[in-house]
Amino acid sequence: MHKGYAIELANVVKRFGEVAAVDHVTLQIHDGEFFSLLGPSGCGKTTTLRMIAGFEYPSGGELMIHGRPMATVPPHHRPVNTVFQSYALFPHMTVAQNVAFGLKMKRVPKAELGARVQAALDMVRLAGFAERYPRQMSGGQQQRVALARALVNQPEVLLLDEPLGALDQKLRKEMQLELKSLQHRVGITFIFVTHDQEEALTMSDRIAVMNQGKVLQVGTPTEIYERPTCKFVADFIGETNFIEGKVVEQGDEYATIQTPDGLQLRGYTPLPVNVGEAATLSLRPEKARLILPIHARPDDAFTMPVHVEMITYIGSDTRITVRLNEGRTLDVWEQNTLSTLDRNAYWQPGEAAVLVCPPANALVLTE
Amino acid sequence: MIEAQPQNQPARRAASWWPRLNSGALTWGRLSLTLHAFLMYLFLYGPILVLVVFSFTRDEFGVRWTGFTLEWYVRMFANDRLMGAAGNTLYVAFVSTVVSTIFGTLLALAMERHRFRGRTGVDAVIYLPVVIPEIAMAVSLLAFSALVLEFIRVVTGEVVRRSFLTVIIGHIAFSISFVTIVVRASLKHFDRRLEEAARDLGANSWQTFWRITFPMILPGILGGALLAFTLSLDNFIISLFLSGPGTSLLPVEVYNKVRRAITPEINAISTLMLAVSITLVVLSQLVQRRR
Numbered sequence: 001m002h003k004g005y006a007i008e009l010a011n012v013v014k015r016f017g018e019v020a021a022v023d024h025v026t027l028q029i030h031d032g033e034f035f036s037l038l039g040p041s042g043c044g045k046t047t048t049l050r051m052i053a054g055f056e057y058p059s060g061g062e063l064m065i066h067g068r069p070m071a072t073v074p075p076h077h078r079p080v081n082t083v084f085q086s087y088a089l090f091p092h093m094t095v096a097q098n099v100a101f102g103l104k105m106k107r108v109p110k111a112e113l114g115a116r117v118q119a120a121l122d123m124v125r126l127a128g129f130a131e132r133y134p135r136q137m138s139g140g141q142q143q144r145v146a147l148a149r150a151l152v153n154q155p156e157v158l159l160l161d162e163p164l165g166a167l168d169q170k171l172r173k174e175m176q177l178e179l180k181s182l183q184h185r186v187g188i189t190f191i192f193v194t195h196d197q198e199e200a201l202t203m204s205d206r207i208a209v210m211n212q213g214k215v216l217q218v219g220t221p222t223e224i225y226e227r228p229t230c231k232f233v234a235d236f237i238g239e240t241n242f243i244e245g246k247v248v249e250q251g252d253e254y255a256t257i258q259t260p261d262g263l264q265l266r267g268y269t270p271l272p273v274n275v276g277e278a279a280t281l282s283l284r285p286e287k288a289r290l291i292l293p294i295h296a297r298p299d300d301a302f303t304m305p306v307h308v309e310m311i312t313y314i315g316s317d318t319r320i321t322v323r324l325n326e327g328r329t330l331d332v333w334e335q336n337t338l339s340t341l342d343r344n345a346y347w348q349p350g351e352a353a354v355l356v357c358p359p360a361n362a363l364v365l366t367e
Numbered sequence: 368m369i370e371a372q373p374q375n376q377p378a379r380r381a382a383s384w385w386p387r388l389n390s391g392a393l394t395w396g397r398l399s400l401t402l403h404a405f406l407m408y409l410f411l412y413g414p415i416l417v418l419v420v421f422s423f424t425r426d427e428f429g430v431r432w433t434g435f436t437l438e439w440y441v442r443m444f445a446n447d448r449l450m451g452a453a454g455n456t457l458y459v460a461f462v463s464t465v466v467s468t469i470f471g472t473l474l475a476l477a478m479e480r481h482r483f484r485g486r487t488g489v490d491a492v493i494y495l496p497v498v499i500p501e502i503a504m505a506v507s508l509l510a511f512s513a514l515v516l517e518f519i520r521v522v523t524g525e526v527v528r529r530s531f532l533t534v535i536i537g538h539i540a541f542s543i544s545f546v547t548i549v550v551r552a553s554l555k556h557f558d559r560r561l562e563e564a565a566r567d568l569g570a571n572s573w574q575t576f577w578r579i580t581f582p583m584i585l586p587g588i589l590g591g592a593l594l595a596f597t598l599s600l601d602n603f604i605i606s607l608f609l610s611g612p613g614t615s616l617l618p619v620e621v622y623n624k625v626r627r628a629i630t631p632e633i634n635a636i637s638t639l640m641l642a643v644s645i646t647l648v649v650l651s652q653l654v655q656r657r658r
């Protein structure tokens with residue numbers, strides 16, 4: 001196989017009229033990687049994918065597949081295949097004819113064609129469905145036909161445009177794992193477009209988070225979740241509490257911010273900050289801890305006296321909304337590690353508590 | 368156990384095919400609605416029924432029922448003039464259908480697929496032949512053909528008469544609109560991502576059209592073609608204006624015969640034309656429904 005990057009985008013721009021749907025995107029996607037483009041609808045992730053597929057040509061910038069410039073190569077001459085959101089199976093062809101289409105276009109000899117179609121259908125566990133028509137199959141089965149139809153061509157890169165969007169929750173989870181293991185088996189680079197952060201975290205080797213045509217951050221799921229570099233990423237991936245303030249002290253990796261009402265909080269800085277800058281502290285609800293006031297030592301740093309306001313029991317977790325003394329509310333999630341019906345084991349509304357916010361668990365962000 | 372069933376159930380069930388007329392109150396509103404529907408169908412289909420029935424009567428004026436005969440059909444088939452006109456009609460219908468289907472389909476593809484200058488203008492003009500009075504269309508086509516024929520005479524010195532060519536061109540002129548309407552409707556339902564999928568799988572534009580787009584819109588194209596064929600078969604005004612010597616078409620021929628006398632032979636040929644038209648329309652509906 002080729003060395004280096006499977007896909008390279010350098011300052012790629014796509015304008016529709018005055019609007020830049022994709023705005024100077026630079027990405028390097030490794031060979032054999034499961035790479036996700038994640039973002040809200042309209043963020044440019046699908047347009048980026050369509051440019052890689054060849055359905056749209058970039059208005060500017062450089063696009064390469066395995067080092068070959070691709071900007072104006074038409075889709076049928078690109079070594080990539082796409083799994084469409086709506087599957088786009090040919091309704092007038094059987095499953096076998098659908099899967100054979102790409103091979104026929106490449107004039108693969110008949111004997112080889114039959115064997116490869118069969119192998120592709122085996123791979124997606126649809127061996128007995130060759131003679132069915134797409135309309136006679138369920139959504140999940142159609143999805144697997146679309147996968148087989150793309151993979152049978154042995155593309156260098158497989159593009160997936162929200163392929164699980166139309167499936168119900170349970171099937172979706174199954175397909176996520178199935179896709180992931182399929183990618184391991186075939187060893188092809190997958191580029192996966194989704195707006196579902198959980199899906200992206202579950203499946204990807206690396207994720208690019210996009211918003212308004214720009215790539216905000218690229219990283220592994222852990223990096224994206226634990227070390228978001230801006231407010232948008234921290235907010236879009238998972239849930240978080242934001243506390244606004246101003247940087248008053250700045251160290252090597254940590255900084256302290258002060259809120260307008262005088263509260264001082266410390267957190268890790270993924271990007272350097274300057275004293276006096278406006279900044280936001282991001283604290284994930286599962287990374288904060290609530291303790292009873294009697295357990296708090298008065299000299300404890302980074303604690304806040306709070307009142308429990310609302311309790312939501314969701315089985316695995318208890319979600320607690322607490323009110324800080326000056327009126328702000330924060331969310332704290334506690335895992336239910338004890339199995340008990342004893343009401344005293346849980347927090348009660350109105351109860352006084354102390355919120356512990358260790359600096360290593362909080363982030364100070366300036367954007 | 369059988370006795371335990373409610374007694375009125377069988378009675379109700381038996382009545383269910385006759386919708387509510389004899390169950391519940393028979394109101395005036397319901398009665399007048401039923402009467403209205405009955406009369407509507409009578410006025411619509413009564414004359415046709417009479418026509419069909421009297422094509423089998425022995426009565427030579429074709430207005431009274433004096434017994435069953437197929438004599439008029441036999442005479443009709445033996446009538447060279449009528450059969451000649453029928454042959455002309457089929458010829459004109461066939462040629463104009465083939466040409467207008469090709470052009471209509473191309474026009475529909477251009478309108479649905481491409482943005483070009485003057486597209487809105489073309490869009491408005493396409494449907495003109497459908498909405499303008501046929502007589503206006505016929506007169507304009509006649510005037511235009513006269514102009515062209517005169518031009519040919521002046522330039523080449525040869526006298527050219529109206530012929531099959533002029534009739535066929537006239538029929539094509541109005542058929543294209545109908546074909547375009549039907550094909551555009553099927554293109555509107557067509558999912559363009561199927562074409563992208565084909566391109567993605569290595570098909571060029573030509574292969575994509577013939578393997579994906581064409582088979583998918585074929586029902587629409589066939590439907591449009593059958594419609595064009597039917598419209599050409601029974602067209603009267605344009606045929607009358609544009610046909611030349613020796614190119615008389617069946618509807619015109621029937622009209623000429625009727626002016627002299629109504630005979631059951633006319634009923635017979637009309638019944639036959641009716642049967643052909645209905646068959647074609649039903650066929651076009653079936654073809655379009657099949658997906």
